[in-house]
Amino acid sequence: MKFESQKIAYHFFALSMLLLVLQIIYGFIMGFAHMGYDVFHEWIPFNTAVTTHKNLLVVWILSGFMGAAYYIIPDESDHPLFSTGLAKLQFWSFAIVGVIAVAGFHVGWWEGRKFLEIPRPLDWLVAANVILFLVIILMTLIKGKQQTTTSWVLTMGLVFAALLYLPGMVYFDNISVDSFFRWWVVHLWVEGVWELIMGGILAYLLIKLTGVDREVIEKWLYVVVGLTFLSGILGTGHHYYYTGGPSYWLMIGGIFSALEPLAFLGMTVFAITMYRKGNKRHPNKLALFWTLSTAIVSFLGAGLLGLAHTLPPVNLYTHGTLVTAMHGHLAFWGAYASLVLAIMSYAMPLMTGRKIFDNRMGNLAFWCSNIGMFAMTTAFAAAGVAQVYLERIAGFEFMVAAEETKPHFFVLILAATLFTVGIGMFISNFLKFGLPNDEALGTENEFKPLQAS
């Protein structure tokens, strides 16, 4: 850690881990409900559980992004954070808004709009909070001694993510129009501007961990994020096939969304090439593992499994089935969850001075959570294919098909248990680091000789 003010990142990382644990608990509640054991129905009906599960996911990932930005931007711009006091205020208000939102879901204070269930009055607080965050980041960047491409790409990703939240706050009488704009938020986030954030954080990690020259890494960063928007903007059309949009979206959405995996493949090739070019001497193997797995698993979950159901003739049958849940899990895990775990694995030793770089617990955490998530994806895939076949092709009633998918949810729960063990070990390592402290200032200097710039 270069500056004391970077310590604030720890708050966000810790919040992230707490919310991840809660998210997993709600995941189990739903897994059991699908299996026929909806035991919490009276207190936490399925719609409460699903809403909480998804919003906790978004909030812990955003919290991770914020922590990442608070760590990376001062380092990249060689300037302490614009204001530690404001950053603390931003943290606590963020946490409080999050708690209110989650509590609200349990008493029916919500909007039935998948992923954007936070009610509009609370949306304004979210917006105010994010503006404060962006002001702190932008001021730090502007005052900094240098403004690198990596930090600009990361910051622009965050700025556009905030702007795109706004169309999701307007109410429309026509539910099809409502849905149209909902995708401006959800799709253009995960298949658009969040990829800028991902590219920025990955580039930073690769510069630090591989020792490849910054100019080379940042050039390819532009190419990758260029591919993202080239395909991802018109790719939004894959959500407009069957939700009231005109039929030209079948063609346009089909073609461009089928190109989206290229951006993720670009990310994979980018990371692996840099790794092979690099000197491989940085001792933080865990951070390197998570960095490379993000680049690879995002391609599998988002790219390959996205491609599997994005063409209109396939999507006609899989749209709104458990096949979508299969893709949703591996895509979010590979691209964004792993990314947050990667930057945490990199930053924690430097913030605390404890060099947990390659221990047994960390390795087991990596393998259990990844293998667990792949197994979960397989269980969702089996359930999804069964559902599509029985309901959409053979014409059985929904509930008849649901009965047949119960065994797959048993497998899902087994897989989820392995996954949870992995996450438990990751968190146990996280706690072992202890708190960030001033003795850790300058820890990264000893790795300077391994880095080109």
Added chain:
Amino acid sequence: MLSKKQAKLFFLGGTAFFMVIFFGLSIHSLTVGIPENTNADQLNEEILLGRKLWDQNNCMGCHTLMGEGAYYAPELTRVYDRKGPDYIRTVLNTKTGWGPRGRMMVGYDFTQEEVEGLVAFFEWMNNTDLNGFPPEPSLSK
């Protein structure tokens, strides 16, 4: 070989170009395509009451509509045809929560007016043109 400057130009140019096309198509979709496909001119007070209740109660947290939502309970886009209005009324009037096959729906205390609003909403939804969704089961014929 590609320079960093060229790479940056590719990124900025490509993004601007596709954004303009996307905005153009969006304006067309919002002003012509969607209103036509969804019979927007027929939206009335009753349907809008149903639409509001659909939102307020987060029905999408279990069901899908137009294929969007969660996968715990049936797809409802064409429920008006599939089950008919009386069946829907029975489901909505079950104060303890519908659930003939064991899987429980949340019980709601809707007024008569609200039930009719939801029925009207489903009828409206039933008549939307969704490019062939939901598909006709090919084996059942």
